Amino acid sequence: MDSALHRKGAEYIDPMTRYAITHVTTYSYTEPVSLCQNVAHLFIRPSAHQRAESSELVIAPEPAFLEVRPDYFGNPTHFFTIQEPHRELKVTARHRVTVLPSLPPADNNPWEGVRDRLPRHTAPAWLDAYQFTFDSRYATTEPRYAAYAAESFTPNRPIIDAAAELVARIHREFVYDPRATTVSTPVSEVFEKRRGVCQDFAHFLLACLRSLGLAARYVSGYLSTLPPPGRPRVVGADATHAWVSLFCGDAGWVDFDPTNDQIPTDRHVLLAWGRDYEDVSPLKGVILGGGQHTVTVSVDVRAETSPG
């Protein structure tokens, strides 16, 4: 699904990086599908660090109905319905995105302060963050996750330092193994097997942070991968990616990528955030008919050299 970076983010950082992203999802059916209703989170969410210069969603066959509007979490969301019988559905998202490198915030206070203020603080930013402290379907809290996290979240430790160490431990102790899990694997199994993919690591990190009483959200997006040294880039070999954003109090939200042991800077492109995968899965749908079906996904994230 996603491949680890080879080195931790010490590469040369361009002040501004442009990406051309193509994300194609194709469903093939053995029988005609007479009705297909979908919800897609396939548009770039604007943020302080990124801007979509152009975005388009091409759907074949053409939907009878298409609408885009923000969901509860403010992610651009497409609703579309195909009402003509079809044997293949192809959804192509194309984006040109400019990403600015983000700098780690200077403010880095003890984590307990954030935890203790979350339930009481009713300022909009805090109230919004508070909803991400609760259990969700894929990231349920448990005392054993809190215990696992507590090794890094020692008393009075600055929250970003503690989180960075937790992320490093997960990266060290968990094996990236696409065959170990499926989309439906519960976080408890990921914890027991110590194996999984980016989505599992993100859910496990969420479960750890929330078990401590902190607010953390699931982030869905793309990652620009570097080809192995001496090899050409392979188009379409990239993947959708998932990481975690932690609420650090007045410092705001800070992203952590447990799969790559990184604080994302400019190689991560944000699509959408929510409580877990269920809120922001790139494409979901309900079909009538269709028989057996197969799905193929291809993602290509191409860095365009910036002028200057």
Next chain:
Amino acid sequence: MPGEVTNPASGGRQPPGPGTSPLTRAARPELSAPLMPYRQLLPSADAHAPRVEPRPGYDEATEPGGTPRPHWVKLFDSLKQLGPTELARRWREAKDLIRANGVTYNVYGDPHGIARPWQLDPIPLVITSADAAILERGLVQRARLLELLLADLYGPQRLLAEGLLPPELVFPNPGFLRAMHGVSVPAGRYLHLYGANLGRGNDGQWRVIGDRTQAPSGAGYALENRIVMTRTLPEAFRECRVQRLARFFQSFKETLRDLAPRNKDNPRIVLLTPGPYNETYFEHAYLARYLGYTLAEGGDLTVRDNRVFLKVLGGLQPVDVIFRRLDDDFCDPLELRPDSFLGVPGLVNCVRRGTVTVANALGTGVIETPAMLAFLPKLCRSLLGEDLLLDSAPTWWCGDPISLRYVVDHFDELVLKPVFPASRMEPEFPAELPAERRAELLAKLKARPRDFVAQGRMELSSTPVMNDGQLVRRKLVVRSYLAADTGGGFAFMPGGMTRVSATSDALVVSMQCGGGSKDTWVLADAAVSEFSLLPAGGLRVPITRSGGDLPSRAADNLFWLGRYVERAEGLTRLLRGIVVRIGERSGIGDSPELPALLFALKTQADAQATGPDAVDDPFARVLPAVFDLENRNSLASVVRSVRHVASVVRDLISLDMWRVVTMLGDWANEPADRDGGTPTPAEVLDVLNRNVITLVAFGGLAAESMTRGEGWRFLDMGRKLERAVHTINLLRATLVTPAPQEGPVLDAVLEIIDSRMTYRRRYLSSLRAEAVLDLVVEDETNPRSLAAQLADLADDVDHLPRSSESGRSPEQRFALAALGSVRFAEPEKLAMVDNSTRPALKELLDHVGNWMPVLSDAITQQYLSHLQVSRHLATPEPLRRTGAETVGDGL
């Protein structure tokens, strides 16, 4: 949440009384003072009638001194006048009526399966108009408050920002539907039907124990209870001047009509049910019929062009309003809970775009958390600027540190409930728990206090309940209802669903826990309005002959009802033919036709009647074919299927047809070895004879009492198709390979096909194969012949809805092909024997037999194909199915 919690009698648990166990009837304790009041109220059939009843605080019927309260006097006078014998007689009739009407309540995990008779007590609960007025004012204020609360939670969430409501009750609440945030509902109405559970404390004050805001159940049972009671106690009902319920439902209907986004004059309204496995399915069907709505399951509805449509035989019909009995999160697998397909994919977006009105509004379940009760007084002052008129049961949300301290300190005086009903934790009574479990519970509470709500253990009032001809005390909870009216306010139901505890010391009052129900009589100050929603009430009805559109699923079920009924009849007639021969004669030598009949039975019922050796004890082979529920082709299994399918379409068949189905099943649920002994052939014959008559009654009702609409066509096609198959199988097994002595076999075939009388009239006693085959295969004037079935099928198929321009459809051609080959055949050729078989007969039966499944498939393809089920797309479907179970609202 399964029920309402009560306090056990302060005197501790009492031994069960005479009503609960026959063993205690012999021992009669001294008549004790607390029982006196009830004894004076009603003369018992049993002069001694002693009974020690725990005496809780407030009794609905009697003053503390024991005299009846004034508003109960007329009822008791009327009961006295009836006398115990007459009352008992009427009550037997009422119970028969409830059973025959099929009033049921499904108790999950009940061995009786999906049809437990409704428990109704003959003594109503009587409420004064003054009490009712207090409840009305209090509940209307409460419902106004709850609607404002919902509008805020699904809008600006000012209450969270201002700290008036803890976000912990909203953000993790499974009833908070994020997809509904920012969606405006028609006329700002969220609660079209609102239910509140009420209990009366020792001080005589009513308090709200819980709010039912998403899909409150019970209003239909209240209506059914009322109909039964007015038949059982018409004199008392008249003399007490009881307020009627019809206006309440009328108001509800007007509101739904008014809120339709279009077609306000005549909107199409469906009642969305989770289906026959739901605990209150009877009520869904009952209300749909009473209110004149189409009963629909999620699979009957589909979304096209952002509108909801009902799938009917003729195509798709737009739906304007959905009155739903499905829980919030089950309503749309696309945007809400993905692991259930009970709802309608795409429904949320239709609501968002305002093309359909859903009642109650999606997302209303968020305020069903019992924790909300603790915040209502403050919210009422803030949102309405008023004091809350009607108290709630004392409630503490443990997420609040001060409340938590109180709860820990008073642990044994409280009931602990989960903050969100969906978590399925049962209410716990710390005082009743063994020390170890009590400590466990306390630790759980301290670990995650915000997950718990504590309530004071309310001392509920008691009321007399009839138990084995005697009055005993039971605790009660009343569910009251409000319906939104068209003026922005609410109408109060002068009545309600009263539930009584199963025993006098029960902790929980709940239908799920075996309690009973009562009619609720609210007395009138002035003359009672005679308004009725039932047709006699002078409602002006436009003349129509279409009778509504038949949902495709209903057509499918009627088709299968026809098939199962006919399968049962064919099998019963065959079994009877066998059992008669076993009973009449001593040995196989006397019945040369038995092997052929047992062979036919083997092909139809999987009975182990293999070859001649089976003939040694044919009766032992017959028994499992009749009674064995493990064998899905046995008569008992087929009868069970009839009952099941009939229960699913009970809103489409007449009450008489339903009663016939009920009679049909009576014996099938009894084990074959009743009283330890195997039934004798005579007993089995008796069962089979009764079965034949009942099935014939069903056929008669179908023929004489059903209009020839689409529903009847599907029922008839099912019957005729099945009868054709049965006849083909019987003839194949008996006549294709002629027996050495064929006369008795021919006679048996005539008997089983019910054509013996006709044959005798035509041919006297001369039994000839060609004459028999002419009568049972070719003769279209014989309604039991194969040709007659095929001719009827062709006629039914011709009458199905289709666009007129197109030529013959596949199902028309297949029906004609089958009919044509039978008409073409000559009886003499069919009877010809060659090499000890009848090749022409075999060929014809094989040929027509092959057409039957093809025809059945063609009908399905043409009319029932959009019964396909919806599914999620593969990769983004990360959840494992957890089954289609809903959490009930705890009636």
